[in-house]
Amino acid sequence: MGEGRDPVRREGRVAQGAAARGPNKAYHNTGFLNSADARVLRMLAEYLEPQSRFDYHKVEDTVVFMGSARIRSHEDAEELVRQAEAGHGDLEIARMQLKMSVYYEAARELAARLTRWSKDLGKVERRFVVCTGGGPGIMEAANRGASEAHGMNVGLTISIPQPEFDNPYVTRELSFHFHYFFMRKFWFAYLAKAVLVFPGGYGTLDELFELLTLVQTRKMRKPMPIVLFGTEYWKNIVDFDALARHGMISPDDINLMFRTDSVDEAYDWIVLQLAEKALGQPGATL
Secondary structure, three states, X not given: OOHHHOHHHHHHHHHHHHHHHOOOOHHHOHHHHOOHHHHHXXXXXXXXXXXXHHHHOOEOOEEEXXXXXXXXXXXXXXXXHHHHHOOOOOHHHHHHHHHHHHHHHHXXXXXXXXXXXXXXXXXXXXXXXXXXXXXXXXXXXHHHHXXXXXXXXXXEEEOOOOOOXXXXXXXXXXXXXXXXXXXXXXXXXXXXXXXXXXXXXXXXXXXXXXXXXHHHOOOOOOOOOEEEEOHHHHHXXXXXXXXXXXXXXXXXXXXXXXXXXXXXXXXXXXXXXXXHHOOOOOOOOO
């Protein structure tokens, strides 16, 4: 084994400055903990530490909101248009931002309504807690709506080489920061009882198709209601009907998603699905 991968030698180097204090315990050896040899420990930490916090705060399950980090609030988008009209910025891009801001406001309202509904269940544990990727855009909108409804909400952020963003609406005790994408996606899927997918880019598509694959292959056996919000957008981005026509998916696979542009329809459908499949109330009224 080469010296660069020898944990004993590495620990010796790390401990040189602390020789007077005696040997360095393995779990205090940051050189080892940040090494390739300890990767499995870091993975395990991103499982056990969130689990500990979820248990402590009695978060039993979640409703996950996915969507673009680039979508702005209506107020912010209007300001972009005003600046562009004054010659500061691209007017076409600003107008598209204003058009897309309807999805921010829809996610915000849906999260608030679902949070108020979940709080009215009167459970000791926290049911159907709003959960997002903890970033800006649709994620901020959903955390904001839940916060405005005075509900705890979850943010599962990821370390990527982009400017840090502080989502002020995430409940601080339930704000997580992951290194591994797959561990972050595990926590999205593991606690979720329903998922709402708003317009988004590569990240949103990745998360959506992984969920659809898990449901289609029955690797995920629990019921997983999925709302695809924004029919015009999704029709232009992914032709699910063409996948079925070409025999790449079953026609029934298209029905794994409920597609709508209506906050009322999305809310009513999600609540009905949760009441029947997660609360055990067949035929429950809204």
